[in-house]
Amino acid sequence: MSKILIFGNSGSGKSTLAKRFSIKNCMAHLDLDTIAWQVTSPPIRTPISESAIQINDFITLNDSWVVEGCYSDLLQLVMEEADEIIFLNLSVKDCIKNAKNRPWEPHKYKSKEAQDANLTMLINWISRYPEREKIISLKKHM
Template structure:
């Protein structure tokens, strides 16, 4: 199983990916860990070729894996090797509620206070999901989902048992 999971910020990607990786005993790659330049003083994306090399090394290192993120440009690099695609699309209100309730993410923020200071910006970002047309947008995610020829599922709620659409 080689699974790619994507969706809006707050859609539950990290939670679902971690759970799936634990259940299947396979490695998990959070694209946030390779998308951003950790040495930059302001948020700056790494050059695409650097992230691509990291994705390539990750997918070649294991027979099964889980990759998750919101970066359509990076996800597209993994999709040719994926067997399964999961689109978490529970709606903006659910994503905002999840963002408000998420625990501190020490791999992204130096403190819970720093994470909370970013919350209003994040909520605005989540709200703009359907209006944007960048690599983080609903439009970009829909294009990825529609073009994928393998097994794919779209979840429209946090309940992974009853909110599934698009089974193949």
Template sequence: MPCPLILIFGNSGSGKSTLAKALAIRHDLDHLDLDTLAWRPTEPPQRSELSQVNALLDAFVERNAEQNRGWVIEGCYTDLLELLSDKAEHIVFMNLAVTACIANAKARPWEPHKYASKAAQDANVEMLLEWIGQYSSREDEFSYAAHLGFYDRFQGRKTILTANTDVADVVI
């Protein structure tokens, strides 16, 4: 069986990480959250250089190819997804309603790879909810327009999910 090479993207709170983790476990895939590469550890946070992230992504993909292992990469960064579009076989656009994304974000467990504590994460939640609400009106690499454009341009297998679903229902 070929090793799946999957990109998952969508608004913050859409369920990208949850689906990616579930697919990784179910299909023994390596999982990469683009948040871990996209930001430098500065205050305030600043985006990492695209060339640096590209080198890290190439190393991740190459390492998995050498091990004959599939991967699932998830994030909301269209500029980073574009770096992987010629390597991915399948993309999944988590195109949930903004209200569903907001509800998911409010229920989100602590993400220790992003925040030093649950309290630090909770202190950021109001800003996050406002940002999620602007998904359709923003014109950046995190926006609905950018995600839809990426989906439309992709030449491989594509799936759009408009609701959070059980991983068994996602055919890869």
């Protein structure tokens, strides 16, 4: 029975590592992106109280799990329950390279083309990770 939390910048390899753990060890996998945002256009952050309920349900229903994401407010809700915490602190350059090479994430985008249309914004977002002050930042992750 393992309970693993993985966090870091966008493009740091969180999803890839979480999927590997999940498949190899038959663990449930929760990508915090799937509960952090409401399905609206433009996306709106889900209230933390609602995300907390979803996280609690997930960790209660699963004996072994891996949770991954970059939202420090949501990470705090999982940290006490985790047996292992992994901080993927790659360079911005490596995160951008990974983002450019990432496979299609069907749980986030309707198509590979829709994902790629978001790439310029994502690269800009990744590059500001060391300077940001809010919940998705190197400062908060440290």
